[in-house]
Amino acid sequence: MANNTAGISALQMAIQINATTAQVWQALTADIGAWWPAEFYAGGDSGKRNFVLEAEPGGRMYEDWQDGGGVLWATVVTVDPGKRLQVTGSVFPNWGGPTQWFGSWELSNNEEGTLLKFEDHSIGRMSADGAAEKHKGWQFLWDVLKAQLEGKPAPSWPD
DSSP states (O other), X not given: OOOOOEEEEEEEEEEEESSOHHHHHHHHTTTHHHHXXXXXOOSSXXXXXXXXXXXXXXXXXXXXXXXXXXXXXXXXXXXETTTEEEEEEEEOGGGTOSEEEEEEEEEEEETTEEEEEEEEEEEEEOOHHHHXXXXXXXXXXXXXXXXXXXXXXXXXXXX
16 A cells, blocks of 8 residues: 655755866756766666756756657756756656655855755655655765766765
């Protein structure tokens, strides 16, 4: 029987990246498809798909499978170029929902480069296992981004 419990979850993370805020912003927006892990695509053929984030109000955060297919993960709500990006998206029941999620990225300069603060707030059907898996997924994404920007090998998805 499926978990039909509705709830609210909040996840906050801070990731220190040895790169300028301009480099981090570029990677999070225009170049997101260059580092987006293969494990995080919902479909499409490897080598033909791309992950896209249109950094403008009303823009899309989506998978383009280049065959007419894809997945819309979120819609951009707020853009303060180089500083803040906010999105909202829906999770359908076949992926653990129905859930509405709100993501927020904030960048700031510091002595070591850029501090990326990330928040994910969700409301809807969820489980403790699902929340733990979401945390693991976001941590992995930020580890991949950090490695990309710091010129290090990308980590492997933890089993």
